[in-house]
Amino acid sequence: MNHPTTRDLQATLDPQRKSWIDSANDAACDFPIQNLPFGVFSTAQDAQARVGVAIGDQVLDLAVLHDAGLLSLSSAQSANVFARAALNDFIALGRDAWRSVRVQLSSLLATGTAETATLRDDAALRARALVKLADAKLHLPVDIPGYTDFYSSKEHATNVGSMFRDPKNALLPNWSEMPIGYNGRASSVVVSGTPVRRPNGQLKLPDQERPVFGACRKLDIELETGFIVGRGNALGEPIACEDAEAHIFGMVLLNDWSARDIQQWEYVPLGPFNAKTFATTISPWVVTLDALEPFRVAQPVQEPQPLDYLRHAGKHGFDIALEVLLRPEGASEATTIARTNFRHMYWTMAQQLAHHTVAGCNTRVGDLMGSGTISGPTPDSFGSLLELTWNAKNPLELKTGGTRGFIEDGDELTLAGWCQGDGYRVGFGECVGKILPAAR
Structure with missing residues (x-):
């Protein structure tokens, strides 16, 4: 060789x-x-x-x-x-x-x-x-030893903070200082086309003193990408931000299915658990960073300037067009419910990996890192139904009739993504999942 x-x-x-x-x-x-x-x-x-x-x-x-x-x-x-x-x-x-x-x-x-x-x-x-x-x-293209999900879209974090906290103080103070993330569940990452069963869990209804147990009523998607670690690091030896992209093999589309009502009750004080562990769907093809090189763009301006360990020179965003389609069971066609672009991501993949390892955490070949929900600046570019419908207050109209606040049983959700070149496009294929009823 x-x-x-x-x-x-x-x-x-x-x-x-x-x-x-x-x-x-x-x-x-x-x-x-x-x-x-x-x-x-x-x-x-x-x-x-x-x-x-x-x-x-x-x-x-x-x-x-x-x-x-x-x-x-x-x-x-x-x-x-x-x-x-x-x-x-x-x-x-x-x-x-x-x-x-x-x-x-x-x-x-x-x-x-x-x-x-x-x-x-x-x-x-x-x-x-x-x-x-x-x-x-x-x-499934890789054996995934570990899975981490980030929260790196400023637009998404602002929307969620405005919805559930104070619109004037939508972002918590730490959000602009570091890529926020949590350790997900690698065992439930599945390949595109695998049916996803609606989760059961504890639900806290507004008119009830105690939670009830039942099927999720606010099932949602999270339009994300993920990157696959290609070269790990030893325990106690962080990856420098400037070197981080050399540790990345490639990217996939990722749908981190989310049970919003289960999450709302369980996430304080330690974050999501059963609301996210039931399934994460990825596309079957891993697009290498070398193939994405012509589509490199500057990441958004970061204010305040990140701490030294999160700084890297050059362009570390990528111009990847993304869309979400929803097709109800039996419908003749799908409705495109969102269009956005990976270039809007505030924190880069390199910064995510550098932050993930800065305390000494080791990563391994095949580890999966989710970008977090990717939302753009306009209402039709939001990467979740939570945002697109503003927590079901403004349901979406479907081409084939009916509306959606959140996902119903039998709905098929498809994520697609591609980089547009001159006379060609570098695509990811599709990331598809159909929702089955909850287990009885």
């Missing part, structure tokens, strides 16, 4: 580069050759989960490519890390390996490179290595 050069990496981002897989060249495709996101899949013919890359309407089987000698790793990395049911072993090889594989795949899939014919013109190999995306079963 050669260390990829800056020129090699830039070539993978060339907006003029095309693939011999025609569907990848469609301007509306989430998975052009400039993207090459990693995931884990299986098929009806081969139930063994293994690592793949999305390209157009196909999944490229990296285990097959490795065994065919078309993906080289260093001699110390000779085992087929792609024949695994999670990305962790591949991620653990380090950033040089991630980038080398990206460069090799781009050359194999592009038109006009020296490597083009190696895969394209070998019909037998191509038949083994390419699977229609529609025929693939997509799995």
